[in-house]
Amino acid sequence: MLNEGNRVNTEQWPFVQVDVFAHEVWQGNPVTVFYDVPAQMEKEALQALAREMHGPETLFVTECSDGSRVCLARLFTPERELSSLGHAALGAYYVLQQQGKTQEGSIHLAAAKESVVCHEDDQQWIWMATAPLMVKGLATAVGEWLNQCGLGHTAINGMMPPAWVPSELPQILVFVNSVQDLAKIHVSREHLLTMDQEWGAKGLYALALSGAGAFTARYFSEHYLVAPAAAAMALGSYLLYCAGETQARRFVVTTTDERFSEVHVRLNTQRPGSLEIGGHVVASVRGAVSLGR
CATH class of the missing domain: 3.10.310.10 (Diaminopimelate Epimerase; Chain A, domain 1)
Known part of the structure; x- marks a missing residue:
């Protein structure tokens, strides 16, 4: 949509691509984390952006006010939305911590069918506490x-x-x-x-x-x-x-x-009966996507 100056009204969505279970960049499991996404965004728009990013997984943190320990998260592959977060939760914690959204030391990530709590220990291991699977x-x-x-x-x-x-x-x-x-x-x-x-x-x-x-x-x-x-x-x-x-x-x-x-x-x-998964995370790419409206 054009504004009065005939310029496209754009919105910036910042992101960080991180490598989970890696000591160096370009290793481990990559995941792209958009950490400031409007909560009202529809699934179709998020899926289209994940397809455009063309990474294995793209995570959208759709609601996470400064200082809050509860964030809503939606995870997509280029083809579909996933109901559980897996290693992407560790990547999300790393990015949210860098953005000052984990002041109390931990953060709660809520997805469609999974809820995990993440924190970092004094040796820089990031942990997620999750419910065990019924083997x-x-x-x-x-x-x-x-x-x-x-x-x-x-x-x-x-x-x-x-x-x-x-x-x-x-x-x-x-x-x-x-x-x-x-x-x-x-x-x-x-x-x-x-x-x-x-x-x-x-x-x-x-x-x-x-x-x-x-x-x-x-x-x-x-x-x-x-x-x-x-x-x-x-x-x-x-x-x-x-x-x-x-x-x-x-x-x-x-x-x-x-x-x-x-x-x-x-x-x-x-x-x-508690289960926690931990690993190292490193950032590889930082940027922003401009969305025209």
Whole structure:
């Protein structure tokens, strides 16, 4: 719309692109955070902007007054809106902290189907407290499918049977005996199709115990190449519900992709059954989008 001076009336939307689970820029999981978006913006407009940004995920903080600990957040891929925040919550906290919106040390992010509380500790780890996922055991029939993916019965950890993990994209979680066994896994597109048809799962998380309180993970899906936050949430939920972990514990998850820094998992530290995911965040790009009206 033109104003009286025949100039386009524009609105500036500032953003910061951050890399989550990274020690350096251009590593980790990128997410673009718009931190000052009008609450009345319609879904179609946000989806169009996310598509225009063309990043893996774009997060819009649509309501977060200065000094408030509660912010409304909407997360989009170029194709659709997501109902849970995942690693984007850590990126949002980093950006909001830089903008002076976390004076009380923590912030509450509310999305469509997920509510998380984020804070930073004295070692600059950003943490999000989230509800554990309801992990369920899988029928033994999954063993034959895993064998087709390169995981014979001797490679699978007999003390930690495979499980199904509900999430934005339901997953199968499997534990193998060694990091060497992780390298043997080959999941083709046909394997992913079978996994979807048989168990309604969209991806496979494979983890191996690599030290005291440490796991190495690989992720296979048509949707994302690497999803360390989702793997960490699945691991923490499994340890709580399937392994019966009741002590306050801290675990470290690394991936076989060197672009990603460690992801930390804390269990039972806030209260019995609590789950927290932590990692480092760095800023890579700052800018603003001018929207003509």
